Structure formats: structure tokens, C-alpha cells
Amino acid sequence: MKRNTARGRPPVEQAQQHYLVEPRGLAGGGDIRHVSAYLHACGWRNKSKRDGPLVLVSPDRKIHVGYDPQGSPGGWTIHQEASAHQGQWTAFLGKQTPVEIVAGLTDTLLDPRSAHAPSVWAPLQEQQWKTGWAAGQFTARSPDGTGWVQYHEDEPGQALWWAGAGDQQGNGWTATFTTATPLHVVQAFATALASPVPVMRPRGRVPHSAKIRTTSVSVLPSQLSTWQQARLQAAHAATWARNRTAAPPRTSTAPAAAGQRARARR
Numbered sequence: 705m706k707r708n709t710a711r712g713r714p715p716v717e718q719a720q721q722h723y724l725v726e727p728r729g730l731a732g733g734g735d736i737r738h739v740s741a742y743l744h745a746c747g748w749r750n751k752s753k754r755d756g757p758l759v760l761v762s763p764d765r766k767i768h769v770g771y772d773p774q775g776s777p778g779g780w781t782i783h784q785e786a787s788a789h790q791g792q793w794t795a796f797l798g799k800q801t802p803v804e805i806v807a808g809l810t811d812t813l814l815d816p817r818s819a820h821a822p823s824v825w826a827p828l829q830e831q832q833w834k835t836g837w838a839a840g841q842f843t844a845r846s847p848d849g850t851g852w853v854q855y856h857e858d859e860p861g862q863a864l865w866w867a868g869a870g871d872q873q874g875n876g877w878t879a880t881f882t883t884a885t886p887l888h889v890v891q892a893f894a895t896a897l898a899s900p901v902p903v904m905r906p907r908g909r910v911p912h913s914a915k916i917r918t919t920s921v922s923v924l925p926s927q928l929s930t931w932q933q934a935r936l937q938a939a940h941a942a943t944w945a946r947n948r949t950a951a952p953p954r955t956s957t958a959p960a961a962a963g964q965r966a967r968a969r970r
Contacts (some may be wrong), residue, residue: 719922723910726902726918729851729869730876732911734803734903736771739810741932743769745939746814767813773799779877780806782813791884795893798868798877804903808896809889814946822887824865827895828853846898850915853894865890867897871915 725731736758743760744750748769751759757772770781779799786792797806825835828844833851835844843854850869857863863883870876881890902919910918 717924719924721907722904722921722923724902724919725905727850728802728903730913730916731802731903731905733800738803739807742939745936746943769810793882793885795881797879800877805896809893812892817888822891824890824894828898831898871913873913875911875913
């Protein structure tokens, strides 16, 4: 009788065809778990209703991140309630906004602010985006003309940030940030938008666009899982470090108690 040599062996993995897409702004929405799983790993609570839009709430309950592809126009909504030091603000990002760009914003929502003054324009200029005045508004545009960021001010005190990406085939999305949106949040978004690093999409999920450049790659399912787990581990590590920094220092009462016991024995 022949022994089944395949018994107990793990199944042979089949490589899957994916594409590295650039510019990333035209790569399409992608898997929303890239955003939601990271926030959940950071302690955010899932308040989504069954078969309803995604709703995630920050640990302090002040920030809500939602995704509703069925809405009009549909997409991402990030809202933070007013506090003693910050007015309420809201960001809207269209449903075709690549999740890697959304994550550039949402990943930083609970991070402490840098001591340095944020600059929305700096990461764009570092990637050779052209900045200047256009139609009375200060605008930055990507070298290939597909992406833009604009500071739009109708009147003093009534300003917003407007950004997006698009091509002549109708692919694209827009994003708006209300007046009180913290600059470090808009900067994080701009950094992710202007990044030259391509994003990966599976076969059949790459938009048809004359402006897109693709590189075909073969990826094993285990590789995808490893990359996803690495991102979640980074979320856990960042949360642990954040909580440790925020926790009040421990004070030990042992020396005092020992002294009291010593006096009692005298």
C-alpha cells in the first residue's frame, strides 16, 4: 500500500496577479479594512449597524470616522467634536479616494501634535508639486496635473481646504476640510496624497486611465497576510506607547508603610 506523501502537508500557494499603481491618487478606493482594521487595533470602537455604513468611534468618543458608499455623493466622513482648545471640524473624502490616502489622515488622529508648526505645502513641494495662485486661490498641483490641493477662502474666516485627483476618463475624487480642521491633519493627508510610493491593487481593480502607470507583480496570499499583520502590529505598538506616555506615573507607598510597621514594633 502506498503512503500518501501529501498527507499533512500545507496546500501549495498560488501566486495572485496584482499591480503597483501610480500615481496613487488614481488607484481607486481599495479595501476599506486598510483603514478600519488599523483604527480597531488602536482601540477604536465599531458602532456600525448591521448592513449599514461603517462607523468607528475613537477611544475618547470625540472623533467619528464613517464610510458610506451608498450615500450621495458617498465616501468617507471624519468628524471631531469641539473641545476647549479646538473647534469642531469635518473632512469629506469621496468614495474613490484611495484607502492609503485616507489612512494617511486617520492614522494620525490620536497622535500627539508635533512641536513644529505644520505646513500643508511642504510635503507637496518636496515632491515637486507646483504652487501658486490660481483663480484667486493658492493652489498646489502635481507634476502630471492629476492631483491638486487648494486653500479656498471665500471671505475672511470662511475658508476650507479642497483637494482631489482626476483624469480625462472620469476617474477621480475630491476632498474638503472645514475651516477648523487642524493643520497637522491636512498636512498628513497632503503627505499621503503626494507620496511617490505606488499602491497595490488586485487584478480587475485597476481603473482604466491614460494617466495611470502599472507594474505587474505576483503576490502570495501569505505575503498579503504578513503585510496586513505588520500594519496591525504597528497599530498595537503605537497604542501601547501612547497609553504608556499618557498614564500618570506610579507612586509607591511601600517605603512609608515599612516605616510605619517599624515604628509600631518599637
